[in-house]
Amino acid sequence: MIGPLNHVAIVVPDLDAAARLYRCELGAQVSDKVELPEHGVTTVFVHLANTKIELLHPLGQDSPVRRFLDRNPDGGVHHLCYEVEDIGESSRRLEQMGMRVLGNGKPRIGAHGKPVLFLHPKDTLGVLIELEQV
Ligand code: CO
16 A cells, blocks of 8 residues: 655754754755744755655644654654555555544645645554655
8 A cells, every 4th residue: 555655754853953964964965944834843855866854843832743852852753654645545444454543533734735644653563654645
């Protein structure tokens, strides 16, 4: 069902320092900072040949990644995102198999303007998984 790895998201305590690390020390192509207030994050995209890394930092008080950063003050891997062709079908199939979709169980529009859903990490080996319809 899942297709390519779309991105790995890393929550970081200092977005400028993280962007510098990827741009200078690691020599990757790195975007400018993008604020996504409706998602509660500021993000920097690292473009690799086969996937992307998203560096995330909380934006606003209700940020979904603030608690993660409180628990992981040095930063850490937050989620993996796999591409799917039909997110409605994926969601129905996963729920039939007893997997928990976070939120109200319905896909919503994610940070890239495409429908996404998140699976409960207790059902997925302790790693938060995002599915994105591409
Ligand atoms: Co993501």
